[in-house]
Amino acid sequence: MTRNIERMRTRLQSLGLALRPHVKTCKNIDIARQLTAGQPGGVTVSTLAEADYFFENGITDILYAVGIAPGKLAAVADRMARGMALRIILDHPQTATAVARAAREFDTRFRVLVEIDADGERAGLRADAPELIEIASILDAAGCHVDGVMVHAGGSYHCPDADSMQQMAETERASAVAAAERLRQAGHAAPVVSVGSTPTATFARDLTGATEVRAGVHVFQDLVQAGLGVCEIDDIAISVLTEVIGHRSEDGRLLVDAGWMALSRDRGTADQPIDQGYGLICSEDGEALDDIIVTGTNQEHGIVGRRDGSPLNLDTFPVGTRLRVLPNHACATAGQHDGYWIVGSPDQARRWLPRCRGW
Template sequence: MLEHLHTPCLLLDETVLRANIKGMADRFKQIGVPLRPHFKTAKSIEVARILQDHGAKSWTVSTLKEAEYLSSAHFKDILYAVSIVPQKMEQVMALSRNGAQMAICLDSPEMADQISSMKLDGPAPKVYLEVDVDGHRTGVTTHDQRAIETAIILSRAKNLEFAGLMAHGGGVSYAANGKAELEAAAEQERTTTLSVKAMLQTAGIACPHVSIGSTPTALFGTSYEGVTDVRAGVYMFQDVFQANLGMCALEDIAATVLATVISHAPHLNRIVIDAGGLAISNDRSCATQRNDCGYGFLSDVDGYVDPLLYVEGVSQEHGYITTRDGSSLPFELYPLGSQLRVLPNHSCMTVAAYEGYNLINGNHEGQWWDRCNRW
C-alpha cells in the first residue's frame, strides 16, 4: 500500500490517533475539568476537528502561526503559551481584531510594564502570569515578590485582562520513574501553582483562572481541585520517550516516518535508510532513559515493531540501523528497496520536518492532511 510514497515521508495512523484523543478527552470529561489541547505537535486542522468532536472548545499554541491557522478555520479561543515580547503584539492584536479570543503569557514585571504601556488596537487580550513549578524553562517561582509585582501591573492595566496563572509541569514529570513519581510530579504542578494563587489573593489580587498541564501530569494527576483547565499535546501522537515514561505502549504511537533501505553494510553490521537527522530529528531525549532507542525504534510497514532493531546514528540524510544487543543483523529480512517505519524519539521534533501527513488505517486512509509549520 505504501510503495507509491516517496521516502522519507510522514505517516499518521488515524485509528491510533483517534484512540489517543478519545482516551484523554474521556478522562477529563469524567474528572469534570476542561481540556485545552496543545496544538504544538499536531498542527493540523483535521486533527483539531477530531479534538473538537471530543469536546475541545479552547486551544493552546506554541507559535502565532498556529494561532492564525486555527483562527482561519474558526477555532477562536487560543492561548499562546510562550512568553510574549512587544514585537509580537501586533500579530496578536491582528488575530483579536479578526475575532480570536487571544490569551498571552509573561513572567516579569518588566514585560508586564512594557505590554501594559503599549497602545493596542483591538479587544484587550487576556494575560496569564506563568509559574515555574519545577525548575524548568520560564515562569515566576513561589514566594517571589516579582509574582505579586507582575500581577499588580496586569490587574491594573487598561489595555489587558489579567486571566490568572498558567504552568507547565515539564521538568520533574519528564524525569519521573514510575507511577508514584509521576503522580507526585502532577501534584507538585497543581499545588505549586495554587500556592502562587493564594499569595496573590492574600495581596488582594483576583486570580480567575489556573491553567496547568503536560501529557505526563495530565495522565497521572490524581487531583485537579482548583484547576480551570488542563493543557497537553503530545498524547495525540505519542512517541518512544512517552512510552518509556509509561504514558503509552509503542503500539500507541500514531506518527511514524516511512523510510527505504538504501544500503547494506555487513562489515559494520549496519542497514542504512534514507531518513537521517533532518527526517527523524536529532533529538536524543531517550538517552537519559533505561530503554534508550537511539534515534528511534523500527517497525515493518504494517506496524510490527522489531525489538531487535534501533537507529543507532544519523547523518543529514542517512539513518544507521543495527541491533540493540550486538547480534548479527538479519539482512535477508530487510532487502534493499524494502521499507521500514521509524518510531520517533520525540514526535514533536520529528513531525516538524514535514508539510503534512499521509494517512494510514481508519476512514481517511490514503488521504493527505496538511499541517502548519514555521512561526
C-alpha cells in the same frame, strides 16, 4: 490516534476537567477538531503562525503558551482586533511593563496568564514570588485582564516512576492553585488555572482547583512517553516511512533513506533506561521490531542496527524493504514534515493532512 484522544478525554472527564489541547504537536486542523470535540473548544499554541492557522480554520479561543516577546505585542494586538480571543503568558515585571505600554499604544486590553514554575525546569515564577502581585498590578493599571495562571511541569519528563509522576502532577496543580489564590486575595479575578503536560495529565490523581489541562503529545504519543510509562509502544500513532537503500555487511547494519532531516535530531530516550537511538524500527505494517533501532543519522541517511550492536541478518531486509521509524519525540519529528499520510483508517483510504509551519 483516535484511541489516544479518547483515552485522554475519558481521563480528564473522570477528573472533571476540560482539555485545552496543545496543538503544536499536530499543527493540523482536522486533528485539532478531533481533539476539541466535546470540549470547550480552545487550544494552546506555541507560535503566532499556529494561532493564525487555527483562527483561519475557525478556532478563536487560543492560548499562546510561550512567554510573550515584547516585539510580538503589535502582532498580538492586531489579532485581537480581528476577533481572535488570544491570551498571552509572561513571568517578568519587565514584560508586564512592555505589555502595559503596548496596551496604551495599541489601545488593547491584553489577556494575560502569569506563568508559574513548579519544578525549576524552564520558565515561570515560583508561586510565592513577590513579582506575581507586582506583575498583576502593572497589568491591571493598564486595563489588561489578569486572567489567571498557567504552569507546565516539564520535570515530569524526568520522573523515573509512576509515584514521582503523581507527585509531580500534584506539585504542578498545587503551585498553580496557590498562585491563583494569591492573585485573588490581591483583588484579581484570575478565573483560569491552566496546568498540564501529557505525563502529569496521565498520572494526576486529583486536579482540584485547576480549570483546564494542556496535554498535547498524547495525540500521537512517542518513544519518550513509552519510556516514561505514559503509553505502550503500540499506542504510538506516528511514524516515518523509509526504505532500505544499502547494506553494511562489515557491521551488519542497514542504510535507510531517513536521516536526521526526516527523524529530527531529538535523542530524548538517551537518558532513559531503554535508549531508542534515533527511533525504533517497525515493519511497514507497523509491527515493532523490538531491538532494532536507528543507531546513527546523517542528513538523509539513517543507519539501522540492533540495539546491542550484534549484526542483523541482512538477507531479511533486501534493498527496497519498507520500514517505519517510531520517533523519540513526536513534536520534533512531525515538525520535519509538511503533513501526514493517514494510514489504516477504517475505509483504508489514504488521506493527506497538511501541517502549518513557521513562526
